Amino acid sequence: MSVQASHGDVDRRRARRRNGLPVPRRGDLARRLLTNPMLWLTVAAFVLFIVCGVLMWYQMVPDREVPGGTLIGLGTDVIPLVARYAAYSLVPITLLYFWADRWRPVYVWARVAFWLVALGWGAFVSTFLSAQINTWAASHLAVMGDGDPASSARAAVFVAPFVEESTKATILFFIAILLRYRWVNRLSGIILAGLSGAGFAFTENILYYGRAYRYAAQTFGQQDPDQVLQEIFFLRGVMTPFAHPLFTMCAGIGLAVAVRAKSKLFRVLAPLIGFLAAALLHMMFNASSTLVQGPQLLLLWGGALLLLASAIGFIVRQLFREGRSVRARLEDYVRAGWLREEDAVAVSRLRTRMRALWHALWRGPRSFWSTIVLQVSLTELAYLRDSLTRGLVDQAGVDREHELLGVVERHRPLAVVTPTGRAPYPRLRGRRRPVEQWAPPSYPGPAGLGGSWPAPPGPAQPLGQTATTYSEVDPRWKPPSS
Incomplete structure (x- = not known):
């Protein structure tokens, strides 16, 4: 046996x-x-980030001797300044993506690992590979002598979009292949692709800001370096900080559709269409910023803002759509009697989930942990049910299904599912002053009921009319007659 x-x-x-x-x-x-493969994959990714970062540092920052002279680098004194300007664009964009990643059925540390891997890949690996390939392509496309004056824009328009979008999207394919079970919806593709694009834009902005600042500093008396830095920051960091994340989101959506699709044709065409859409948008952006000047550039910028608003609306719509999908899948278990009706309603609402975690936090660490486990398990159960109905998972999913239902029942007694009323905040009791205890008065005192003076010794005096003694009166007595 x-x-x-x-x-x-x-x-x-x-x-x-x-x-x-x-x-x-x-x-x-x-x-x-x-024995967790995700831990070792994360460690390997960070080692790769460090290697690419160090190689790019020695290639871009210090001055290098090349045939024919000295190639001036960015300089170690410039990097902290321009990195701060680049962070002004990175922080709000990444926080927006962190906020939107609400439906991934993993714990907080696994979610942070996904974020950092996607962000680090775009910031170090994608930037390093793109710089090498773009430099090689530009050298082959350049026209020597008094040739085509637009040769400098050839690489930016015809090469850079395909190279940069492919390197940024590579991490998405790795995650989809190795951890496809965690790629549960279109939001997964949008978040990871946007973070990869945001990391790429951060490092690219450092390079652009540093080169502009260093060039202005080398031309003595002609331009103020700080003013030049602020001007290019306004163009790249204020007006178009969303460009790279927006382009890569197209590839992420296409790959997300492919991962959750039943048709093999969709699994092939969806990533290809998404990548081509990202490269086409990138090509249009580079061409407009390079060749268009004046009022037409403002018109193109208005169109880019409209495209950004559409992307934000799509993300918000997906948030509500995923909530309805989670509720519909959990109601299958409610009808079968395996879950309670309140489970499907509470877990499918983001506001209720946050309130439940807040209430559980004040009930103690055990209740807080049980609430986290219950919410993650129910979310994974909903997406597992969706995978079973789509035919993406075979009979092995039923075993995982029973396992998740057991986890939910074990943690239900301590977890907060549907919070009601106020959270159980601890009562802050002030230090009470001791109350002086007076001796109880003798009853009754000479001052009557509740008197404060002791009664004289002897039997207690009667109360009411019986306590009054009247003198005898002649019964024949009457008022005098007139």
Whole structure:
């Protein structure tokens, strides 16, 4: 029996790996962490980021001796200044994407790992590879002598869009292949693609700002370096900080559609169409910024803002759409009697989820942790049900389904599902002053009921009319007659 059970366990683990489902890991916390492939993939990604960052630093920052003279770099004194200007555009965009990533069925540390990997890939790997390929392509497209004056724009219009969009989107394909079970909706593609584009824009802005500042500083007395830096910051960091994230979002949407599609044709065409759309938008942006000047440039900028508003509206629409989808899938379990009706309603509303976490936080760490586990498990259960109905997961998904239902029932007693009323805030009781205790008065005192003076010794005096003694009166007495 034990041999058969072990063989059955091995088969179940293989089936889960084949479907991309999480495989249960046994042992203590250290063993579970060391056997987690996501941890090692994240470590390998960060090592790659460091290598590309160091190579790009030595290529761009210090002055280098080249045949024919000295190639002036950005300089170590300029990097902190221009990095601060580049961060002004990076921070609000990344915070917006962090806020929009609300429906991923993973814990906080796994979600942060996804964010940092996508952001770091765009900032270091994609920028480094794009710089090498663009430089090589520009050298082959250049016209020597008094040739075509537009040769400097050829690489920016015809080469850079395809190179940069392909390098930025590469991390999306890696995540979709290795962790496709966590790619649950279109928001997943939008968030990861936008973060990769934001990281690329951050490093590219550092290069542009640094070159402009260093060139202005080298031309003594002609231009103020700070003024030049502020002008280019206004053009790139204020007017068009959304360009690279917006382009890469097209590739992310196409890949997200492919991951959740049943048709093999869609799985091939959707990523290709998304990538071509991203490259086409990038090409139009580079061509307009290079060749168009004056009022027409403002008109193009207005069109870019309209495109940005459409993208934001699409993201907000997807947030509400995912809530309705999660509720519809969880109601399947409610009708089967495996979940309660309040589970489908509470987990499908972002505001209710946040209020539940806030209430659980004041109930103690155990309640807070149980609430997190319950919300993540129910969200994963909804998307697992969607994968089962789409045919993306085979019978191995049923085993994971039963496992998630067991996790929900174990954590339900301590979790907050539907918060009601105010959160159980701790009562801040001030220090009370002691109240002086007076001795109870003797009852009744000479001052009457509740008197403060003790009554004389002896029997207690009667109360009411019986306490009054009247003298005898002649019964024949009457008022005198007139």
